[in-house]
Amino acid sequence: xxxxxxxxxxxxxxxxxxxxxxxxxxxxxxxxxxxxxxxxxxxxxxxxxxxxxxxxxxxxxxxxxxxxxxxxxxxxxxxxxxxxxxxxxxxxxxxxxxxxxxxxxxxxxxxxxxxxxxxxxxxxxxxxxxxxxxxxxxxxxxxxxxxxxxxxxxxxxxxxxxxxxxxxxxxxxxxxxxxxxxxxxxxxxxxxxxxxxxxxxxxxxxxxxxxxxxxxxxxxxxxxxxxxxxxxxxxxxxxxxxxxxxxxxxxxxxxxxxxxxxxxxxxxxxxxxxxxxxxxxxxxxxxxxxxxxxxxxxxxxxxxxxxxxxxxxxxxxxxxxxxxxxxxxxxxxxxxxxxxxxxxxxxxxxxxxxxxxxxxxxxxxxxxxxxxxxxxxxxxxxxxxxxxxxxxxxxxxxxxxxxxxxxxxxxxxxxxxxxxxxxxxxxxxxxxxxxxxxxxxxxxxxxxxxxxxxxxxxxxxxxxxxxxxxxxxxxxxxxxxxxxxxxxxxxxxxxxxxxxxxxxxxxxxxxxxxxxxxxxxxxxxxxxxxxxxxxxxxxxxxxx
Numbered sequence: 001x002x003x004x005x006x007x008x009x010x011x012x013x014x015x016x017x018x019x020x021x022x023x024x025x026x027x028x029x030x031x032x033x034x035x036x037x038x039x040x041x042x043x044x045x046x047x048x049x050x051x052x053x054x055x056x057x058x059x060x061x062x063x064x065x066x067x068x069x070x071x072x073x074x075x076x077x078x079x080x081x082x083x084x085x086x087x088x089x090x091x092x093x094x095x096x097x098x099x100x101x102x103x104x105x106x107x108x109x110x111x112x113x114x115x116x117x118x119x120x121x122x123x124x125x126x127x128x129x130x131x132x133x134x135x136x137x138x139x140x141x142x143x144x145x146x147x148x149x150x151x152x153x154x155x156x157x158x159x160x161x162x163x164x165x166x167x168x169x170x171x172x173x174x175x176x177x178x179x180x181x182x183x184x185x186x187x188x189x190x191x192x193x194x195x196x197x198x199x200x201x202x203x204x205x206x207x208x209x210x211x212x213x214x215x216x217x218x219x220x221x222x223x224x225x226x227x228x229x230x231x232x233x234x235x236x237x238x239x240x241x242x243x244x245x246x247x248x249x250x251x252x253x254x255x256x257x258x259x260x261x262x263x264x265x266x267x268x269x270x271x272x273x274x275x276x277x278x279x280x281x282x283x284x285x286x287x288x289x290x291x292x293x294x295x296x297x298x299x300x301x302x303x304x305x306x307x308x309x310x311x312x313x314x315x316x317x318x319x320x321x322x323x324x325x326x327x328x329x330x331x332x333x334x335x336x337x338x339x340x341x342x343x344x345x346x347x348x349x350x351x352x353x354x355x356x357x358x359x360x361x362x363x364x365x366x367x368x369x370x371x372x373x374x375x376x377x378x379x380x381x382x383x384x385x386x387x388x389x390x391x392x393x394x395x396x397x398x399x400x401x402x403x404x405x406x407x408x409x410x411x412x413x414x415x416x417x418x419x420x421x422x423x424x425x426x427x428x429x430x431x432x433x434x435x436x437x438x439x440x441x442x443x444x445x446x447x448x449x450x451x452x453x454x455x456x457x458x459x460x461x462x463x464x465x466x467x468x469x470x471x472x473x474x475x476x477x478x479x480x481x482x483x484x485x486x487x488x489x490x491x492x493x494x495x496x497x498x499x500x501x502x503x504x505x506x507x508x509x510x511x512x513x514x515x516x517x518x519x520x521x522x523x524x525x526x527x528x529x530x531x532x533x534x535x536x537x538x539x540x541x542x543x544x
Contacts, residue, residue: 021097021104021248035441042437046074049430050290057293058379069148070289076155077285078438081278083162084174085115085442091475091495092266094454095468100245101259104451110260111267112443118271119436124427125486126273127280133182134284135189136343136394140387142288146189149540151285153188154181155278157533165521170453172521173490178277180529188534192541218493218522220478221471225498226505229470241469242506244462255465262469265476267443270491273483275439279427282435287386291379295386297426298375305373308419312365315392315416316358318409323355332384335359339391348399357395360388361416374423386424393420454496457514459503467506471498493522 050070054062062070092115093107102110131139138150158177165172232241240252250256286294300308335356342353367385371377377385396417401410475495482489496518500510 021100035444038437039441042078042434042441043075046078046430046434049428049434050286050293053293053428054290057290057298057375059290059292062289066289070285073148073151073285073289074282076152076159077278077282078434080155080159080174080178081275081435081438082442082445083159083166084274084277085112085439086166086445091454091491092263092270092472094451094495095463095472095499096259096263097451098245098456098463099255099259099465099468100248100250101256102263107263108444111263112440114264114267115271115275115443116436116440118268118273119275119439120271120432122272122276122279122432122483123486124276124279124425126276126483126488127278127283127427128421128425129280129486129488130178130182130277131280131284132394132397133179133186135186136340138185138189139284140340140390142284144288145544146541147284147288149537149544150185150189151281152540153533153536154178154185155281157181157184157529157536160532161525161529165525168517170517170521172518172525173492174274175277175488175490176493176522176525177529179488180526181533183526184530184533184535185537187530188537192538217478217482217489218497221474221494221497222501222504224478224501225471225474226501228474229466229502229505232466232470241466242464244464251465255469258469259465259472262472262476266472266479266491266495269476269479269483271436271439273479273489274491275435276483277488278435278438279431282431283427286431291382291386294428295382295424296374296377296389297423299426300374300423302373304422305368308423309365309368311412311416311419312361312368314412316361316365318405318412319354319358319361322404323351323353323358330355330359332359332363332388335363336387336391339395343391343394343398346398348395349402353395357392360392364388364392364420389420389424393417393424453514454499457511458496458499460509460511461503463499463503464506467499467502470502471495474498493518 053059092111093102093104096102096107097104101107134150138147141147142151158174158181161177161180162172162174241255245251251259283294338353338356339348339360342348342350342356347353348357364385367377367381367388368374371381396413399413405413472495475491475498478494479489479491500515503510
């Protein structure tokens with residue numbers, strides 16, 4: 001279908017057959033040396049940072065078994081980001097390579113650099129959106145055997161599925177695979193629980209929220225990119241923009257600049273969104289292995305404590321006023337059990353629960369008053385303080401727009417929730433840098449398969465400059481907005497759908513076999529990742 005009939009004339013030029021650019025850039029010895037030097041340096045930097053953080057927090061040396069499990073878990077988590085990088089970088093560089101805007105090697109290195117910056121400057125919101133999909137008890141017991149089994153199972157499952165689809169050159173969503181892996185672990189955890197034991201399998205409310213974003217991304221990519229190309233045709237009459245490349249000749253300078261800009265934007269936003277997906281899991285690993293150093297945000301300044309204590313006091317009064325009939329001798333552990341059970345049931349609405357939340361809020365306020373700051377909380381008290389903070393913050397999230405609270409009370413509770421998030425939801429700079437390096441290095445490996453699929457196998461004619469620019473402008477904007485609101489989205493599906501949308505808008509024929517393969521991967525990723533992670537979780541629970 002071609003929109004040009006609406007304008008009375010067409011300014012597009014029918015692109016010719018697809019001519020593949022030379023992508024046999026090879027790996028020179030210097031490139032390999034630099035690659036492994038950066039890799040070894042990144043692992044050394046991570047190890048040094050962990051030891052330094054533990055020393056600063058006064059954390060004792062780790063047991064040999066814990067140290068080994070921590071090292072393996074971190075390598076697997078960074079490996080997931082590495083695979084994520086070499087899978088998804090193709091989506092950012094395919095357009096600049098196939099439009100001859102940048103040589104392949106330059107495009108890949110450029111994309112890797114901007115992926116690095118995107119991760120390093122990210123907010124961390126997406127990281128904890130992923131974490132909230134996990135069962136409550138596994139989050140609070142990340143250092144247990146079940147916690148390590150969870151981390152190993154879901155990360156290995158996501159890596160296995162990503163590699164399997166990459167081997168066949170099928171664009172696939174790493175986000176989709178990770179969500180499916182988390183769901184598989186949650187269901188397996190529920191199945192393994194002893195009869196009558198209160199446990200949570202999958203937080204279906206959070207899954208629905210995250211999955212809605214993943215479902216929205218391909219439709220948004222297709223329709224918005226098609227519309228943008230149509231608008232460009234209306235407003236920009238320069239015919240050069242709608243041509244396909246002629247041999248290996250680069251496009252005019254201004255078009256080249258536009259395409260390099262969009263490639264940069266997609267790479268940066270991809271790093272900011274996809275790079276966070278391993279961060280939250282890395283934090284769970286660190287919290288489980290070294291809670292004194294990582295369970296609480298020791299970087300919170302002492303100047304923020306008075307406002308934190310005041311916020312906790314207001315929340316305690318609000319919960320107490322709605323917690324009528326609560327026993328006066330309710331212990332802190334009883335309160336934790338009550339709130340934990342309510343979170344598993346996703347029902348935070350009774351006076352008993354509000355009374356328990358009042359007790360936990362008092363405990364949080366008392367702890368901060370007693371010790372003066374987060375970094376001064378002693379090692380013995382850290383697990384309970386973090387558990388209280390996590391339970392109260394998550395209870396406020398689950399409550400949502402609960403009935404019976406005034407507008408001012410809801411505002412105060414949201415303020416307290418933000419303070420609790422500041423104390424528990426944080427990403428150390430070294431974690432961001434390590435993930436950024438893993439993702440950036442990943443962009444420089446194995447990118448050709450997906451580049452060929454995006455560049456040649458979606459449409460039957462060569463990609464024009466306008467098609468490439470439209471698809472990437474939509475992708476960078478959508479991914480950037482999603483990162484701002486803490487929603488994980490699929491770079492792969494947004495961009496590949498955007499390329500298909502622009503070609504459909506331009507009247508080009510689509511290769512339905514490729515689109516069917518992409519759609520099939522989209523449909524099968526969730527059950528496949530669930531099955532692999534569930535099986536691995538059951539297996540690892542027998543080992544650990």
